[in-house]
Amino acid sequence: MSTNTSQRGSRSQPAVDEALLAALATRPRPPRPSPVRASLTFGWRALLKIKHVPEQLFDVTMFPIMFTLMFTFLFGGALAGSPREYIQELLPGILVLTVAMITMYTGLGINKDIRKGVFDRFRSLPIWRPAVLVGALFGDILRYTLASAIVIGLGLLLGFRPNGGAIGVIAAVALLLVFAFSLSWIWTALGMLMRTEESLMAVSMMILFPLTFISNVFVDPATMPGWLESFVDINPITHLSTASRGLMHGSVDGSQVLWVLIACAVLIAVFGPLTMRLFRKKQ
Numbered sequence: 001m002s003t004n005t006s007q008r009g010s011r012s013q014p015a016v017d018e019a020l021l022a023a024l025a026t027r028p029r030p031p032r033p034s035p036v037r038a039s040l041t042f043g044w045r046a047l048l049k050i051k052h053v054p055e056q057l058f059d060v061t062m063f064p065i066m067f068t069l070m071f072t073f074l075f076g077g078a079l080a081g082s083p084r085e086y087i088q089e090l091l092p093g094i095l096v097l098t099v100a101m102i103t104m105y106t107g108l109g110i111n112k113d114i115r116k117g118v119f120d121r122f123r124s125l126p127i128w129r130p131a132v133l134v135g136a137l138f139g140d141i142l143r144y145t146l147a148s149a150i151v152i153g154l155g156l157l158l159g160f161r162p163n164g165g166a167i168g169v170i171a172a173v174a175l176l177l178v179f180a181f182s183l184s185w186i187w188t189a190l191g192m193l194m195r196t197e198e199s200l201m202a203v204s205m206m207i208l209f210p211l212t213f214i215s216n217v218f219v220d221p222a223t224m225p226g227w228l229e230s231f232v233d234i235n236p237i238t239h240l241s242t243a244s245r246g247l248m249h250g251s252v253d254g255s256q257v258l259w260v261l262i263a264c265a266v267l268i269a270v271f272g273p274l275t276m277r278l279f280r281k282k283q
Contacts, residue, residue, distance in 0.1 A: 032126050032127070033128075034128075035128040035130070035131060038127040038128050038131035038135070039128070039130075039134040039135045039138060040135065040138065041131070041135060042131055042135020042136060042138075042139070043134075043135040043136070043138035044135075044139070045139070046109070046135065046136050046138070046139020046140065047139050047142060049109075049139075050139075050142075050143075057143070059102050059105065060102055060143045060146050060147040060150070061147075061150060063098060063101070063102065063147075064094075064098040064147050064150045064151045064154070065150060065154060067094055067097065067098055068091070068094050068098075068151055068154050068155065068158075069154070071090060071094060071218065072086060072087050072090060075090075075218065076090075079218075079219065083158065083159075084158070084159040087158050087159060087160050088160060088161070088249075089245065090217075090218070091151065091155040091160045091248075092241060092245040092248050093215075093216065093217030093218065093241045093244075093245070094151060094217065095148060095151045095152065095172070095173075095176065095244060096176060096217060096237060096240050096244055097212045097213075097217050097237075098151055099144050099147055099148060099176055099177075100179075100208060100211070100212055100237060101208055101212060102143060102144070102147060103140075103180050103183045103184045103187060104187045104200070104201065104205075104208065105140065105143070105187075106136060106137060106140045106184040106188055106191075107184070107186075107187030107188050107189075107190050107191030107194075107200055107204065108187075108191065108197050108200060108201065109136055109140075109191075110136060110188055110191035110192065111191040111196075111197050111200050112197060114191070114192070119132070129276075129279065129280070130276055130279075132279075133188055133275060133276070133279060136188075137181055137185075137188070140180075140184060141177055141180075141181065144176070144177055145173070145177065148173045148176065148177075152169060152173075162248040162250075163249045163250040163251075164247055164248050164249055164250035164251075164252075165250070168248045168249070168250055168252075169247075169248055171247045171252075172243075172244040172247040172248050175240070175243060175244065175247065175257065175261075176240065176244060178261070178264050179236075179240055179260060179263070179264055181264075182263070182264035182265075182267040182268050183267060185267060185268060185271035185272055185275055186207075186271050187200070187204055188275045189271050189274050189278060190204065192275065192278035192279060192281075193278065211235060211236070211237050212237055214228065214231060214235065215232055215235050215237040215238045215241060216232060216238045216241055216242065217237070221233065221238070236260070236263045239259045239260050239263070240263075243256040243257045243259075243260050
């Protein structure tokens, strides 16, 4: 009986080998994707996540609307005499605040991918390794653009009239997107370090709240105590808010825009390599 079994096994073996050969690709291996193509692919992955879970856009839709309406009508009469007058100065600052606050979600997405083991799958791919992070950052630019459009659209309905016209508004939004991209590298690095999304969100809020609220977004720093005004004067959010107001109202100060661009370059130069080092250690 054993002889017959071995004979049947030897007769079935060629069939198995032929099936394996048929499953193997006979075409040459496709070329390795370029860094740009790989980054855009992961950016598209971020957009597909929004498509399948549209609830992710809640923070870039309701959050800007809530902040714009709340601060305009709560403080407009007390600080400027009327909400319509106040929103002329408030809206560029609110735009900066809302976009800066949602940059943390880049790190949250990275942290979730690490916990679920998705990064282990990316490790085996023949791609440019930073594409995983750069693509996620590119994908989040859509979130920032959507939040900016909502704030500006609502502001126009409430009486906001930018003296700089459409070109000034577009320039201000472009500068804001560059800053948001740079700021997101901080949360990406923290996403590598923190064990849970909750801890990452807690640390992010501890950093973002002082940066965004202790600034010139809502009031003139000259009305603040001297020690607090000193912090406001060096706060990057203050410079970004001032530059955005200048661009939107046609009274831009080139030194403020340059200061913001230098801050963006410093953030990327510091946290970009740090994030990549943490990324390699995760692997």
